[in-house]
Amino acid sequence: MTTALPAARRGGVRAAEKSTDRAARPGVLWVVPAALFFMVFAGLPLLLVAVLSFTSWNGLGTPRFNGLDNWSRLLSDSSVWQSLRISAILTVLCWAVQTPLALLLGVWAAGRQRNRAVLSSIFFLPLLMSTAAIAITWLTLLDPNFGLAAKWGHYIGFPDGNIIGSPRGALGCVVVVVAWQFVPFHTLLYQAATRQIPQSLYDAATVDGAGRVRQFRHITLPQLRNTIVTSSVLMLVGSLTYFETVLILTGGGPGSATNILPQHMYMTAFRDYQMGYASVIALALVALGTALSLLIVRFSGFAKMRSTLEGI
Amino acid sequence: MGETPLSRRTFLSAAAITGLSAPLLSACGTSGPAGAKGGGKTVQAWVLVDEAQxxxxxxxxxxxxxxSSGKVKLLPISSDGAVYADKLRVSMGSPNPPDLLFNxxxxxxxxxxxxxxxxxxxxxxxxxxxxxxxxxxxxxNAGQIDGKYYGIPMRGMQPVVLFYNKTLFAEQGQKPPATYDDLLKLVDFFKGKKIQPFALGGLDQWPELMWLEYLVERAGGPTVFQNIAAGRPGAWRDPAIATALSQIQDLVRRGAFGTNFNSVNYVNDGAGLLFAKGKAAMHLMGTWEVSNQVERHRKFAETDLGFAPFPSVADxxxxxNAVVGNPTNYFSVSTKSVDKDAAIAFLKKEMAAPAYVDALIKSGDVPAVTGIDAKLSASPQPEFARYVYQLVQKAPSFTLSWDQALMPQFKTPLLANLQKVFSGKQTPQQFVTALESVK
Structure with a gap:
């Protein structure tokens, strides 16, 4: 052991020296655990879903192949297109509400003052709660006769407290609850990223006479660009798979006003037991999610991975 | 700076681990019972998790x-009916289904x-x-499928009943409605008194279905829905459906349910509280409303809660006398059971046995067993138990809740479109067209 260790260390040093030109990237072996995990729990199921999408199966017995029936049904199914529209609206609204909130809160929480540390640990509390608990608590608040909706409804245009029971109100409720739950997570991202910005930049800006707002616009925001992209990708792609809040809060209602595409997929699979058709919707979601993240990465220049600290 | 990121990282990874392992654990829970089988002749009975039951x-x-040499073992699966149904589905598709299944x-x-x-x-x-x-x-008979019996009643009966606040009715000098015209008069009367005539948990959607079920039953009899359930072409176009839907729209316009009923839940006591506080005069609901009220608003349940049949409709x-609701729950036997004979023997010996019936009655249920009038005084709500028993006894038909009777793919469109009718966003004709197009 005592002799083997230095030898191994020497070997390691030599290997590291050899690969300095390749920036000491770890070998293929390192990818194996993650790749295996991904294949078993994501790749394989995805493949099976692709096979299922060409079958008719109600979850019992053997799936029966029915060619392109499910796919042609997708194209002519108006409820899917309506769900897609609702999903798009909800995604944009969620992004537009969460990003500014999380950005401002995160930058604020990055300060080292003690009161900020205390307050931000309170802000992060929703992150610890289960989605179901959050949704059920909000349901109680939204009761139009006894909840907060009864008292405050008329301030926001719902005099009878009928917020979650009206199509627009229900969509708004979902946006608010999702934001309440996930803003803390994105705040955390921004807080961490803001703390990585070198103090010297701010010092220089102060010397040049830049105020707080200008420092935020010309230093903080550009320095956070990669984080904004990351956070946005998580939000946008996440909104294509996330539906627990909708399931518990509105069940897709009233009518089908909040029936987003993931909820539609879930209902098709586990309420209607049309596994084949649900698989088609699932694949459509996969395609959408991939396209969306590729688009964002492409147009934001994120793929080039340029450091925001060049020249410092 | 040193310690904060570290503690945050541990916290994050802890969150990630619990987030990841939760589904795995629950997955183990599903496969556990089926995998635990084998060896000996023990028959597994899957039921809902419900301590008293x-x-x-x-x-x-x-x-x-x-x-008996063959043994039965109880496996409570989940307290959530929808979760139970999902797990049952998965298990029934596997080579190891439960031998006896609650349904x-x-x-x-x-x-x-x-x-x-x-x-x-x-x-x-x-x-x-x-x-x-x-x-x-x-x-x-309500448990029959294509004229054959696949289930034996194993629990209490849960017809939908018109509950009313008898104290409030007495104060206002009113009687529960005997006819639909009485009901309309009561709606106008209570609206004039600034009391919501009916509590309705529209957010959960299914409470709205009870209105459609009863109004269709009164307008067209049980065959209307039997035709729908059997998938006969044009069954949704029966005039009774359109009549019932127009009656619903008329009730909504008259303010029978207030204006915000689509925001009121039933499951988390939204509608129940409205009713218990005297802010709503009546509530059309399944018999479980009694145990709900006893549990949540005991005083109201003891002094104010009255019950009546759904009124008759002229023409x-x-x-x-016909009723709708949940006739009961059944035990069915799986064909892949390790010991079918033991499972059937169990149902034969125990499901109408005095000890089991007594225990059911004591827990507040009204079993679907004949000749138990005298025993019902042992119920925690003897008066209500006798009422339910007589109601079902003289009912010529007991139509199962539509969302449970229909093929699964009807459930979502049925509830969503009905909610649109209740919110005035859809006409009866559009409802019929939408449901006819369900494949």
Whole structure:
């Protein structure tokens, strides 16, 4: 052991020296655990879903192949297109509400003052709660006769407290609850990223006479660009798979006003037991999610991975 | 700076681990019971998790196991009906389904019957008339699929009843409605008194369905829905459906349910509280409303809670004594059971046995068993228990809740479109067209 260790260390040093030109990237072996995990729990199921999408199966017995029936049904199914529209609206609204909130809160929480540390640990509390608990608590608040909706409804245009029971109100409720739950997570991202910005930049800006707002616009925001992209990708792609809040809060209602595409997929699979058709919707979601993240990465220049600290 | 990121990282990874392992753990929970089988002749009985009910079921099981070589073992799966149905579905599709399975009859097991997964109990029941006659016929028949019996009643009956606040009615000098015209008059009367005539948990959607079920039953009788359930072409176009839907729209316009009923939930006590506080005069709901009110608003349940049948409708073809709701829950036997004979013997011996019936009555249920009038005084709500028992006894038909009776793919469109009718966003004709297009 005592002799083997230095030898191994020497070997390691030599290997590291050899690969300095390749920036000491770890070998293929390192990818194996993650790749295996991904294949078993994501790749394989995805493949099976692709096979299922060409079958008719109600979850019992053997799936029966029915060619392109499910796919042609997708194209002519108006409820899917309506769900897609609702999903798009909800995604944009969620992004537009969460990003500014999380950005401002995160930058604020990055300060080292003690009161900020205390307050931000309170802000992060929703992150610890289960989605179901959050949704059920909000349901109680939204009761139009006894909840907060009864008292405050008329301030926001719902005099009878009928917020979650009206199509627009229900969509708004979902946006608010999702934001309440996930803003803390994105705040955390921004807080961490803001703390990585070198103090010297701010010092220089102060010397040049830049105020707080200008420092935020010309230093903080550009320095956070990669984080904004990351956070946005998580939000946008996440909104294509996330539906627990909708399931518990509105069940897709009233009518089908909040029936987003993931909820539609879930209902098709586990309420209607049309596994084949649900698989088609699932694949459509996969395609959408991939396209969306590729688009964002492409147009934001994120793929080039340029450091925001060049020249410092 | 040093310690904050570290603690945050541990916190994050802890969150990630719990987030990741939760689904894995629950997955183990699903496969556990099925995998635990094998060896010996122990018959697994899947039921809902319900402390009081599980205790009652164990009374029957203990009694059976004492005198039999084949044993029955109770496996409570989940307290959530939808979760239970999902797990049952997965298990029924596997080579190791439960031997005895708790279910809601009709739509909840039709797929299993079609896949040959359930034992046809008709010959057993017909051969043993004492056994067959020990259950109320309307309830036993409500569990039929294509004229054959696949389930034995194993719990209390849950018809939908018109609950009313009897103290409030007495104060205002009113009587529960005997006819639909009375009901309309009461709506106008209570609206004038600034009291919401009916509590309605529209957010959960299914409470709205009860109105459609009763109004269709009164307008057209049980055959209207039987035709729909059998998938006969044009069944949704029966005039009784359009009549009932227009009546619903008329009730909504008159303010029978207030204006914000689509924001009111039933499950989390939204509608129940409205009713218990005297802010709503009546509530159309299943019999479980009584145990809900006893649990949540005991004083209201004891002094104010009155009950009446759904009123008759003039010119309606339906029998005014007919009821809708959940006839009962059933036990069915799986064809892949390790010991079918033991499972059937258990149902034969125990489901109408005095000890089991007594235990059910004590837990507040009204079993679908014949000749138990005298025993019902042991119920925690004897007056209500006797009322329900007589209501079902004289009912010529007991229509199962539509969302459970229909094939699964109807459930979402049925509830969503009905909610649109209640919110005035859809006409009866659009509702019919939408449901006819469900494949």
């Amino acid at each position: 599980n205790r009652v079921q164990n009374v029957a099981i203990d009694d059976f196991n004492k005198g 809601w009859g009709a739509g909840s097991i039709r797929n299993y019957v079609q896949a040959g997964g359930l034992v046809d109990l008709s010959s057993q029941l017909n051969a043993d008339t004492t056994w067959k006659n020990s259950f109320l016929p309307s309830v036993l 309606g073809k339906g029998d005014p």
